Amino acid sequence: MGHTYQAVQWNPQKKRYDQLVVGGVLLYLAVFMAVSAAVFPEATLETLLIRGLGTAALVLLHIILSIGPLARRDPRWLPLLYNRRHLGVTMATVAFLHGAFSTLQFHAFGDVNPIVSLFTSNTRVDSIAQFPFQPLGACALVIVVLMAATSHDFWLRNLSAPVWKALHMLVYVAYALILLHVALGSLQTESGTVTPAALGLGAVWLGALHLRAARAEGARDREEEVREAAAAEGWMDACGVDEIPEGRAKVVVAAGDRVAIFRSEGHLSALSSVCQHQNGPLGEGRVVDGLVVCPWHGFQYRPRCGTSPEPFDERVPTFRVRVEDGRVLLDPRPLPLGTETDPVPVSSAGSSPA
Amino acid sequence: MSEQPQTDAEPLYIGWQGETAPGLARFVRERVIAVLLVALGLAAGIAATQAPFGASRFEFGVERSFEGQIELSPYPMLIVDRPGAENTGGAPTSRWLLTVFGKRGADSAVVHLAGHRVRLTGTLIDRDGVTMVELLPESLVDLGAAAVAGAAPAASTPATLQGEIVDSKCYLGVMKPGNLKVHRACATRCISGGVPPVLMVRRADGTARYVLLVDADGAAVNDRILHMVAEPVEITGALSRLGDLEVLRADPASYRRLGSWSPSPEAP
Ligand code: HEM
Ligand code: FES
Numbered sequence: 001m002g003h004t005y006q007a008v009q010w011n012p013q014k015k016r017y018d019q020l021v022v023g024g025v026l027l028y029l030a031v032f033m034a035v036s037a038a039v040f041p042e043a044t045l046e047t048l049l050i051r052g053l054g055t056a057a058l059v060l061l062h063i064i065l066s067i068g069p070l071a072r073r074d075p076r077w078l079p080l081l082y083n084r085r086h087l088g089v090t091m092a093t094v095a096f097l098h099g100a101f102s103t104l105q106f107h108a109f110g111d112v113n114p115i116v117s118l119f120t121s122n123t124r125v126d127s128i129a130q131f132p133f134q135p136l137g138a139c140a141l142v143i144v145v146l147m148a149a150t151s152h153d154f155w156l157r158n159l160s161a162p163v164w165k166a167l168h169m170l171v172y173v174a175y176a177l178i179l180l181h182v183a184l185g186s187l188q189t190e191s192g193t194v195t196p197a198a199l200g201l202g203a204v205w206l207g208a209l210h211l212r213a214a215r216a217e218g219a220r221d222r223e224e225e226v227r228e229a230a231a232a233e234g235w236m237d238a239c240g241v242d243e244i245p246e247g248r249a250k251v252v253v254a255a256g257d258r259v260a261i262f263r264s265e266g267h268l269s270a271l272s273s274v275c276q277h278q279n280g281p282l283g284e285g286r287v288v289d290g291l292v293v294c295p296w297h298g299f300q301y302r303p304r305c306g307t308s309p310e311p312f313d314e315r316v317p318t319f320r321v322r323v324e325d326g327r328v329l330l331d332p333r334p335l336p337l338g339t340e341t342d343p344v345p346v347s348s349a350g351s352s353p354a
Numbered sequence: 355m356s357e358q359p360q361t362d363a364e365p366l367y368i369g370w371q372g373e374t375a376p377g378l379a380r381f382v383r384e385r386v387i388a389v390l391l392v393a394l395g396l397a398a399g400i401a402a403t404q405a406p407f408g409a410s411r412f413e414f415g416v417e418r419s420f421e422g423q424i425e426l427s428p429y430p431m432l433i434v435d436r437p438g439a440e441n442t443g444g445a446p447t448s449r450w451l452l453t454v455f456g457k458r459g460a461d462s463a464v465v466h467l468a469g470h471r472v473r474l475t476g477t478l479i480d481r482d483g484v485t486m487v488e489l490l491p492e493s494l495v496d497l498g499a500a501a502v503a504g505a506a507p508a509a510s511t512p513a514t515l516q517g518e519i520v521d522s523k524c525y526l527g528v529m530k531p532g533n534l535k536v537h538r539a540c541a542t543r544c545i546s547g548g549v550p551p552v553l554m555v556r557r558a559d560g561t562a563r564y565v566l567l568v569d570a571d572g573a574a575v576n577d578r579i580l581h582m583v584a585e586p587v588e589i590t591g592a593l594s595r596l597g598d599l600e601v602l603r604a605d606p607a608s609y610r611r612l613g614s615w616s617p618s619p620e621a622p
Contacts, residue, residue: 024390028397035401043407044530055400059393076381105529106540109456111547121539121546123581130585134539188535192403198396 017083021090028056046105051186053098055195058178060091061144062202065175069213071295075284078295085151092148099141102134133185140177143170156278165279179203221253238330241323241346244268249292251283254332258283259319261328262292262303267343269303270319270330277314305340323347410481410527417475420487423500424467425449428568428601429550430460432474432487449597451486451550453479453523457540459548459576463491471497479527484564484599486526510594515565515602516612517555519583521545522564525554538584545576545583553589553602565593565600578606586612 032052036043064087071077107114107121118138124130147168149155156164179199187196238252238261249260251273258273260283271292273283280296287293291300291309301308301316308314317334318341335341422434430452436444452460464472475493479486521544524532531537533554545551553565567589569575591604 020386024393027390028393031394032397032401035398036404039402040404040407042409042530043404047407047530048401051400051404052397055397059396063389063393076378077385079378079382080385106537107543109458110543111457112543117539117543121542124585130535130538132539133535185536189405189531192400192405194396194399194403198400 014083018086021087025056025090025094028059046101050098050101050105053094053101057091057095057098060087060094061175061178062206064088064091065206066209069209072213075295082297088151089148092144095141095144099137129188131184133181136177136184137181140174140181143174147171235329235331238328241326241328247287249283252330254330257334259330261321261330262287263346264290264303264343266346268321268323268328268346269341269343270321271301271303271306272316272334274316275299276316282316304343305338307338407530408481408532410530411479412527413478417477419473419475421471421473423471424464424469426465426468428572428574429566430464433597445598447597448485449599451522453486453488453549454491455488457544457547457549459550460489461548463489463494467494467496469500471500473497479523481526482562484526486522508595510592510603513593513602514588514590515553515555516586516588517553518586519551519567519579520554521549522552523549525552534584541583542580546580548576551576551579565602568601568603570603570605572603575606579609582609582611588612
């Protein structure tokens with residue numbers, strides 16, 4: 001598999017998205033600096049910059065972690081998910097500036113290499129109140145910078161999807177490290193109430209969003225599992241024909257995998273519901289111009305064989321379907337990648353498998 | 355019946371298509387503005403509720419010329435005249451701590467000038483009447499051995515003091531905040547680099563008192579106290595005056611950590 005690097009493709013919306021993200025960060029920093037300077041005229045610029053950048057990165061991280069579950073609940077959030085990578089790269093850049101300025105301020109120009117000092121200057125690992133909080137931030141920074149550096153699809157293909165996925169799940173480890181970084185750092189000496197309150201509310205918000213998304217998914221899956229168990233080995237009863245609107249899909253769990261049964265121009269085709277790009281929910285996509293389109297980043301698949309149109313080479317497994325007495329029946333055994341299936345007309349009551 | 359998000363009225367957003375249905379565009383615009391407003395509110399809220407910053411001074415970028423006599427022990431200092439001090443009942447000289455650029459003490463810059471009068475260029479750092487100068491080593495001009503020797507340490511009295519060990523450079527002005535937990539790593543680095551360590555003791559009225567720390571023999575203690583900085587400690591030793599400064603002699607091994615942590619934010 002030769003993975004050639006494809007330059008990022010720009011369109012006006014992507015540009016607007018980026019302008020918004022960068023503009024938002026600059027506005028955040030401007031407000032932070034202006035309010036600080038007005039309330040504390042004796043404050044020093046370096047400290048304000050470090051604090052402004054650190055809190056900006058954390059706010060961005062909350063936004064990034066919220067978009068996924070929000071878009072699962074309401075697809076109208078999808079336009080923000082589409083370019084989430086750019087938010088991630090921005091967050092990593094802001095966090096890097098915060099870490100770099102802090103390292104310069106607190107560790108440089110001394111008698112020890114600044115990076116060594118970062119990990120060795122506070123030795124009180126025996127105390128919670130005095131625990132070294134900067135190394136926690138440094139570990140989180142390594143994670144977010146690695147994620148940003150590998151966020152282009154070029155790396156997704158080169159690292160292989162499972163490795164890439166595992167790396168990007170580390171964002172939750174980074175989030176936990178940053179919570180500790182702030183709780184054991186600034187919160188130990190800052191008297192304000194806004195930062196601790198915001199930190200707590202943010203954690204509760206993210207926890208609730210993710211829990212709800214997981215629950216909704218779990219309930220959906222359980223319902224399907226019952227149906228699946230009921231089906232004798234071989235064909236299972238997936239749904240009624242009229243449950244699938246034209247151009248859309250019904251997602252069922254078959255043999256542990258999610259399968260999307262699409263209806264396009266009155267014909268049914270079943271594909272794996274897991275997009276080959278970043279495991280997006282293909283079954284929540286639509287059929288556009290005869291191609292199944294993933295709701296996350298718009299990857300396309302041919303309904304009859306699960307392959308992407310040229311020049312792309314993504315492939316998802318296909319499944320056999322048939323229609324009997326207004327019910328859609330599915331063979332839960334995936335067909336080999338690239339297998340052609342004949343789309344089944346919805347009105348083909350009683351017809352036999354392809 | 356499984357529940358899937360159904361918004362059939364709205365077409366699917368396809369990122370690479372470059373066009374968005376009007377209803378969808380409004381939804382997204384409203385959410386983006388809401389998120390932005392919450393973020394800016396947070397910026398203002400967090401900024402406005404920071405702990406007070408110290409009223410210390412670091413004349414960053416301002417270089418002045420000073421003249422005085424170099425004293426090396428226990429830490430490099432410049433003894434400067436205070437003309438007119440006799441009239442007001444003050445001491446005739448003042449001892450200013452010396453440092454150089456970065457997290458460094460001034461020892462190597464002035465070691466060859468012990469007891470000499472010098473002229474130097476540097477930047478002022480001061481807080482609560484205690485002064486330090488970050489000197490430019492290349493600006494040192496040797497004006498010859500001084501006629502008057504430095505004052506001999508006065509008699510000492512036994513004392514037990516509670517406070518926080520800070521590095522004199524940051525706390526007296528270079529960094530805000532220059533003490534407590536967030537500054538701990540930096541204080542460690544500064545003291546390790548030779549900046550004079552000071553016990554900052556809070557008086558009942560909230561003002562601060564700064565006591566130079568030396569060991570039982572009067573020698574610098576920097577590398578022996580690194581694990582004790584930026585947290586409450588109690589030190590028992592012999593307290594004496596060195597001109598207008600205070601010095602506490604005590605064996606670093608006898609410093610005691612105070613278990614309970616009571617943050618004392620910087621007094622404005
Ligand atoms: C090498 C990496 C890092 C270093 C050396 C570092 C250092 C510091 C220091 C010294 C502070 C205290 C500043 C003060 O209160 O004066 C701080 C606070 C903070 N850091 Fe980091 N940090 C690092 C990485 C990160 C990362 C990756 C994030 C988040 C994405 C982050 C978020 C924050 C936040 C939110 C604060 C609290 C600011 C406040 O409310 O005052 N830090 N960091
Ligand atoms: S997950 Fe990215 S297009 Fe499907």
